[in-house]
Amino acid sequence: MAALHPFLDLTGERFGVPTFPWGWSRLFDPDLRTKAQLRAEGLSIAGLEVAGQLKWRxxxxxxxxxxxxxxxxxxxxxxxxxxxxxxxxxxxxxxxLARCTCTSCGELHPYCLPTGNGRRCPQGCQSTSPQPQAAA
Ligand SMILES: [Zn+2]
Structure with a gap:
């Protein structure tokens, strides 16, 4: 078969899986979607096998x-x-919430606290120590 396009490989002979240039897959197999396209439709790729690939420069x-x-x-x-x-x-x-809450003073942080320090305020507990902290 004459090569219509360097990235077109309907049988997967060259690339291992059926391969289409960007934008061409729907012409040959309208069922194919990228992960992002499936997500946009509320679908998951969990458990799916790769059915082909897109290639583009x-x-x-x-x-x-x-x-x-x-x-x-x-x-x-x-x-x-x-x-x-x-x-x-x-x-x-x-x-x-539990991961973001200091185990010592109960302060809620907008991020998860590391387990390395026992999940306490990383800069020291503010609520229990009123002194201003040194600049980082
Ligand atoms: Zn604390």
Whole structure:
């Protein structure tokens, strides 16, 4: 078969999996989606096998040979992202709050506290020590 495009490989003969240039996959197989496209539809790639890939030229730093790839998955096999049940959500929120709460003074921080210091205020407990702290 004459090469229509250097990135077009419908059988996966050259690239291992069916490969399409960016924007072409829908012409050949309208069921294929990237992870981001599935997420936008509220679908998850959990448990899905890679059904193909997109390849496109890009000069963005960090890619090999100026070519980027993205895996493709079958939309027809994708399952919805499982919504959290209210009970599970509450329990996660409680666990998160616990990770952000100082075990010594009970101060709630906007970030998770490290376990290394026993989950206490990283700069020292403000509520129990009123002295102004030294500049970091
Ligand atoms: Zn504290």
């Amino acid at each position: 890009s000069n963005r730093a960090g890619n090999i040979g100026g070519v980027r790839t993205a895996n493709l998955y079958r939309r027809s096999l994708a399952r919805p992202v499982r919504p959290l049940s209210p009970a599970r959500e509450r329990s996660l929120a409680r666990a998160y």
